[in-house]
Amino acid sequence: MQEIISKVNGVSLWHLVHGQGIPIVLLHGGPGAYDYLEPVAELLDDGCFQIIRYEQRGSWRSEKTGPYDIETFIEDLEQLRIHLGLKNWVVCGHSWGASLALAYSTKYHANVEALIYISGTGVNPAWHADYRTNRLNRMSPTDREEYIYLRSVIETMKGEEQDHTKERLRELSLRTDLFNQDNFNKLPRIHGEFVNNEVNQKVGSEYNEYFENEKFKKAISLNKIPSLFIHGETDPRPYNYVRELASNLQNCEFALIPNAGHYPWLDNSDALGKQINEFLSRHVLK
Template sequence: MQGIIAKVNGVSLWYLVQGQGTPIVFLHGGPGAYDYLEPLSALLDDNCFQLIRYEQRGSWRSEKTGPYNIETFIEDLEQLRIHLGLKNWVVCGHSWGASLALVYATKYPRNVKALIYISGTGIDTAWHLDYRENRLNSMTPSDRAEYMYLRSAIATMEGEKRAHTQHRLRELSLRTDLFNQNNFHKLPRMDGQFVNNEVNQKLGAECNVYFGSEEFKQAVAFNKFPSLFVHGEADPRPYRYVAELAANLQNCEFVLIPHAGHYPWLDNAAILKKYINEFLSRISRQ
């Protein structure tokens, strides 16, 4: 199905709409990645839901124009809702997209029917240190030794050799995102045209300040819309920070998916589908 490119909040954004029913917008990760969430949206029945996927500012098929900051990305999403003529919608984000869904819902709670937060990191910036340790521990001994050696040696490399080493480091790191590494070929592309490093660096740096502010922590605690927080048990991004955040929300369910990593639809799609559809069925009756 072909997507549409339209002016939204002053930039051209690529988006796609299919199905009918309760609108659900899917927010991809990165930051600076692209729409890789078709397999996730496919877990829902498009006879019951209007499925909306889009690529954020600076991403693959959308316009690569700043500013690249959290407030702008929030407003891009809100203006997309207005552009589509929707009163409210379910926001469903993965990884960085889960963070974007949370900050959007906190700023525009009246426009959010529910929040689905998949494979996020919580709002305690201490998760970074645990993630790095978990990632190394998730590697096989041989992969870990290779990773550590290449990390120490890459500073001395140039040209094609450096590019090849960067690619190998990326591969070793991405493999830890899966419970079943036979699914590696199904992972989203995170190189070349499929990632915008400028977006990644600017938004990544801002997240530490934004989520660490007392103003945001107080605001997020007042959220009352139904929320489902989902995390793969084998995701190297530690789930305890997500569970802590979920416990501080007023109407939130936290679910740990067994035998699943950072992309739970690749490792355990049946269980993920069950929890999401049961959650959406409950809120539709409210």
């Protein structure tokens, strides 16, 4: 396994490449998180894939230089492919990385062998309200009471107090992402931080406009790339919107992972690995 920092699209991006076979790139979530997808890489059949993992600009070991916007992140990924000398690859993303994979595959479909979309949100704006309701419902009564209270007072806070409150709200929210909340300490973070907040806010600010407009929806409906959309059954981000999106694509399968939340490899890795490897066997390794 070789870790590399290379100049790609004007910034230094940390990445690693290991294995041999068909290239597959793994896209972490956030935006502004870091490469936490080693457990997903370990689920792939040995000897069949050249696995590429990288950290998006603004993330831990990559350069913290903007612009932080969706088009730039798409172009970073394309320039990484060119830098690595790859003609085509499988694109696999989780959470925000699933959205990035979808956007990249729509713009650069000729370079994509297959798309794997794990724990995304779909493109129907109705998911936001349902997610907020599901998130509250998955909290314990004590956590729910604290969450509602902190949300009601956070705007009256400043400086360090407000920063601490934001982190506590994030922790309460993240706990609902897990089917088994005992796995909370296994959630990805660096030095106690879950994301680079600047990246998260800037990319997040244009997320709805980019992914939920009719132009983008029409573009993805024309995409014929073999695709697998995977979702944990208890993820508070409702799976019905992801299934709706999958049904509107021309060559797409949807798989629901039982007893799993937003990070299905933490809750039910065997079922996740089975779905991914069977899909790749049918559409990529044939």
